[in-house]
Amino acid sequence: MRIGYARVSTAEQSLDLQRDALQAAGVAPDQVYEDRASGAAEARPGLEACLRALRSGDELVIWRLDRLGRNLSHLIETAEALAARGVVLRVLTGAGAGLDPSTPEGRLMLRLFAMLAEFEREILRERTRAGLAAARARGRKGGRRFALTAAQVRLAAAAMKSKETEPDELAKTLGVSRGTLYRYVSPDGELRDYGRRVLKI
Incomplete structure (x- = not known):
């Protein structure tokens, strides 16, 4: 059975793109588990329910590798636990698409892609912090824009x-x-x- 998992990100607050991609990959709409928490959030009931539903021989389909783990170690731990249970992990886009974590080569590539994704997120956080500091130095405050002038x-x-x-x-x-x-x-x-x-x- 194909089971899908989708999670919003800070930049993408709609799940429509992920739902469409998962359904195009053969996941039935009622087999898609979802979370609206950030990647760093500890509580993700959708993922927990998804992992409980998976059985040996099932295929877990995710849109991108960074949808699955809270951080680098959690991602690797989850992927390796799935492989040990006989669950196939299928990544549709981005780094990690097409890898097979059940093989030694797949596990090595998973770690590499996860490390690169973590590095990319850290660079983005650093740029955001630097941008906010520069804005504050010029008398501007960061944060959401007001809806009304x-x-x-x-x-x-x-x-x-x-x-x-x-x-x-x-x-x-x-x-x-x-x-x-x-x-x-x-x-x-x-x-x-x-x-x-x-x-x-």
Whole structure:
């Protein structure tokens, strides 16, 4: 039986691409286990359920090698445990695609690819830290951008003070959801935390 596993990453928060790839590889939709935790997260119930479901002779299909392990050692440990149980690991794309961890050559290549993936992630983290430090040195702070500009927050606050304003229509006009709008202003037009931060109050 083919069983699939998919997990989101920081850069890719949708599982659609992975689901499509797994189904194209012959995994039935009801045999795809999923997690929405980051790679470093300890708790991954989807992976745990997936590993419990696998039997000798089954094939575990993953989109990319880095979807499987929390880190380098966990990835290697998981892949080698699968091979010992007689489960075939199939990687669809990227480094590790086509390798067979049940063979000595496959295990060697798995370790090499995993080490390269870990090195690449560390380089990316280092670049991110350096970029944030450079931005802070120039007076900018990192983090998620606000959904509304200062002008939009002022407009929203003024509009919400009017009883004739429909919150859903206002949110649609501003290009956000009603919930997002309420993070910036209250139903009475009072500034909330996000709104005050945008206006630097």
